[in-house]
Amino acid sequence: MADAQFLIVRNLSCAISRQTILSDIQLFVPKGKIVSIIGPNGAGKTTLMECISGLLPHSGSVEIDGSSIASDLRWQHIFYQPDQILPYPDHGVYATLSFFRSMFLVSQPRLNEIIERLRLQNVLSKCVKELSRGYQKRLLIAIALISKAPILLLDEPFEGLDIKQTKEVVNILLEEREKGRTLLLSIHQIIDAQRIADLFLLLSEGKVLGSGTLAQLQEQSGLQTGNLEDVFVALT
Amino acid sequence: MKQNNVNATMLKALLFKELRELAATRSFWAMLLVLCPLVGFSFMEAVLLYGHAGESILGDDILMARLSPLEGIVVPTFSALYLSEVFLFPFVIIRILGVEKQFGSMKLLLQICPRIGIVLLVKGAVAMIAFFLSLIPALCALLIWHLLGGYLYLPEVANLLLGHVLFALFVIAIAFFAVSVTDSPQTAAIVTLSFTISSWVLEFAGQNQSSLNGISWLSVTKHLRLFETGLFSLQTVFGFLLASVFFTQLSAIWLKTHNDNFSKFKKSGLTFPIFSIAALLVSQVFYFKDFSENRINSFNPKNEAELRKITKPLKITIHLGPDDSLSVDFEQNFLSKLRRVVKDVTVIYVPPKEAGAGGQEDPKFGQILYDYNGIQLQSHDVGAPRALETLHVLTGVSLEGEVASPYPGHPLKTETGICHFVFYVFLPAVILLSWLTSQRLMRKSKGVVIFAKE
Numbered sequence: 001m002a003d004a005q006f007l008i009v010r011n012l013s014c015a016i017s018r019q020t021i022l023s024d025i026q027l028f029v030p031k032g033k034i035v036s037i038i039g040p041n042g043a044g045k046t047t048l049m050e051c052i053s054g055l056l057p058h059s060g061s062v063e064i065d066g067s068s069i070a071s072d073l074r075w076q077h078i079f080y081q082p083d084q085i086l087p088y089p090d091h092g093v094y095a096t097l098s099f100f101r102s103m104f105l106v107s108q109p110r111l112n113e114i115i116e117r118l119r120l121q122n123v124l125s126k127c128v129k130e131l132s133r134g135y136q137k138r139l140l141i142a143i144a145l146i147s148k149a150p151i152l153l154l155d156e157p158f159e160g161l162d163i164k165q166t167k168e169v170v171n172i173l174l175e176e177r178e179k180g181r182t183l184l185l186s187i188h189q190i191i192d193a194q195r196i197a198d199l200f201l202l203l204s205e206g207k208v209l210g211s212g213t214l215a216q217l218q219e220q221s222g223l224q225t226g227n228l229e230d231v232f233v234a235l236t
Numbered sequence: 237m238k239q240n241n242v243n244a245t246m247l248k249a250l251l252f253k254e255l256r257e258l259a260a261t262r263s264f265w266a267m268l269l270v271l272c273p274l275v276g277f278s279f280m281e282a283v284l285l286y287g288h289a290g291e292s293i294l295g296d297d298i299l300m301a302r303l304s305p306l307e308g309i310v311v312p313t314f315s316a317l318y319l320s321e322v323f324l325f326p327f328v329i330i331r332i333l334g335v336e337k338q339f340g341s342m343k344l345l346l347q348i349c350p351r352i353g354i355v356l357l358v359k360g361a362v363a364m365i366a367f368f369l370s371l372i373p374a375l376c377a378l379l380i381w382h383l384l385g386g387y388l389y390l391p392e393v394a395n396l397l398l399g400h401v402l403f404a405l406f407v408i409a410i411a412f413f414a415v416s417v418t419d420s421p422q423t424a425a426i427v428t429l430s431f432t433i434s435s436w437v438l439e440f441a442g443q444n445q446s447s448l449n450g451i452s453w454l455s456v457t458k459h460l461r462l463f464e465t466g467l468f469s470l471q472t473v474f475g476f477l478l479a480s481v482f483f484t485q486l487s488a489i490w491l492k493t494h495n496d497n498f499s500k501f502k503k504s505g506l507t508f509p510i511f512s513i514a515a516l517l518v519s520q521v522f523y524f525k526d527f528s529e530n531r532i533n534s535f536n537p538k539n540e541a542e543l544r545k546i547t548k549p550l551k552i553t554i555h556l557g558p559d560d561s562l563s564v565d566f567e568q569n570f571l572s573k574l575r576r577v578v579k580d581v582t583v584i585y586v587p588p589k590e591a592g593a594g595g596q597e598d599p600k601f602g603q604i605l606y607d608y609n610g611i612q613l614q615s616h617d618v619g620a621p622r623a624l625e626t627l628h629v630l631t632g633v634s635l636e637g638e639v640a641s642p643y644p645g646h647p648l649k650t651e652t653g654i655c656h657f658v659f660y661v662f663l664p665a666v667i668l669l670s671w672l673t674s675q676r677l678m679r680k681s682k683g684v685v686i687f688a689k690e
Binding site: 102103 | 243
């Protein structure tokens with residue numbers, strides 16, 4: 001089964017200051033799918049993303065397209081967009097996006113397209129620190145979309161967005177999936193996760209409670225019917 | 237798959253991003269603003285004192301020959317810059333790197349430019365640009381001095397500038413290291429200041445023969461002082477560069493987040509022997525050049541050429557304490573110059589025994605014993621001419637008495653009226669204007685206009 005997968009995480013464990021944050025995580029993701037990592041606050045979602053992206057030390061392996069990739073080389077395949085960061089707060093929004101465009105060697109039309117898709121035109125001359133929470137989040141998503149990495153890891157991509165904005169971002173991410181990108185989204189709102197993801201990874205206290213499609217999770221939890229929330233409650 | 241190379245477009249983008257960051261850094265503009273009156277005041281005081289000194293020794297050729305603009309004007313003016321390098325510049329550097337950690341963008345930077353060495357190189361280059369901009373008030377002061385009719389000997393000024401550039405490089409490396417091992421810019425500032433201030437304290441302790449004298453060579457300030465005397469030491473240059481590379485290397489190790497602390501300690505530990513060997517090699521470098529116009533740090537060229545012929549070990553035993561005023565004179569006028577020409581010189585200070593109950597003094601008190609090739613000569617004279625004569629007899633090299641320097645001295649008494657306007661009004665106004673303009677330019681990005689047109 002694992003052979004058909006694009007991204008494979010095997011036996012991933014992580015400890016920070018001698019405290020185990022993640023324990024023996026397994027994850028199998030086919031190419032062009034959206035995986036939602038679901039769990040309560042403190043479940044280890046962000047740590048898992050940072051480990052997969054190679055930013056945090058961990059044990060276990062991360063395989064991409066059949067090859068095990070060392071932590072310091074994963075940037076070639078994965079781009080991870082953290083939550084609650086404020087890149088270059090004193091710089092203009094356009095200058096910030098242009099910087100990432102140059103670093104990712106992306107064309108100007110592509111940047112313009114991303115700016116339009118995320119409706120950032122009106123704030124281009126503002127400083128990053130002057131943006132509202134929603135715009136800050138859209139800027140972060142724009143930066144992730146500028147990246148050419150085939151795997152995107154987005155930490156809480158809908159945090160700070162209103163319902164309309166969330167819907168727009170969901171559509172943008174679905175388009176990226178259609179283009180063949182694989183996305184891992186850390187989401188704590190189960191309803192948002194259900195709206196966008198093909199696969200789910202339920203995480204609690206650093207351990208995997210269940211993974212797969214909704215049907216597979218229902219089977220794992222012993223429920224015949226029920227939504228993701230019911231499955232999550234049943235598994236915890 | 238992306239290439240592991242950082243190409244010219246990326247480098248340019250990184251550089252412009254860092255320049256924008258520098259322009260947005262308030263501590264940078266504050267440093268420039270503070271430097272104007274600081275440098276101005278030091279310069280004006282120096283001009284005043286130099287004028288008085290010249291006036292009081294008018295007609296005395298010997299004293300006039302000791303009146304050097306390097307010592308009287310340039311060094312005091314640059315002392316204000318030194319204060320900025322110790323107390324203000326670290327905050328600018330910490331901001332340049334620390335902002336990435338503070339606001340989380342380091343996580344992005346490590347993904348888009350995983351070669352942390354390049355990131356540090358670009359940030360270091362921008363920090364050096366900040367340093368060069370901070371030279372403006374001091375260079376203005378020198379220009380005013382020149383316009384007022386003052387004399388400047390460019391090689392010694394350039395040598396002093398080199399010293400400050402090396403010192404700034406070291407401060408940058410220390411600040412990078414501090415940011416890499418700490419979690420907040422405040423802690424990084426404390427770590428950096430503790431380095432720069434302790435260097436100052438160590439230098440001070442070294443001057444006062446305290447218990448810290450033995451480790452005063454660790455003071456980078458002490459090494460900067462060499463350049464202030466017009467002396468160029470290749471060993472010191474390499475030492476500064478090596479220390480800067482060492483701390484930058486440590487910064488690179490500690491900034492990488494994918495390694496755990498044990499691995500970082502291990503890698504840091506591995507760099508120690510490499511840099512220790514490099515330091516050992518640097519300590520063997522023996523090249524000095526006296527750029528001072530009055531050659532205050534050297535014997536005359538003919539004597540130097542003869543002294544270089546002394547290849548066997550020369551041992552000088554001085555029956556005085558190292559802090560005795562005679563020893564200090566001997567050190568300044570003869571030994572320090574000798575060490576820079578003769579490679580194998582050992583100087584031993586034997587403090588005299590205290591007078592006993594009978595009140596008898598140590599019979600060897602003040603004796604200087606020269607030992608070369610199995611022959612010993614003794615003297616009580618701490619003057620350079622007599623010491624050279626002794627060496628001539630002892631070693632057989634042809635040394636002549638040190639003739640008075642042909643250096644005429646450059647006294648000048650002048651008014652500093654215009655300086656008040658330049659340093660207290662004009663330069664601060666220019667800096668404030670540049671600050672405001674840069675902020676406006678950062679908002680009005682050229683790209684926004686292009687995008688709007690599209």
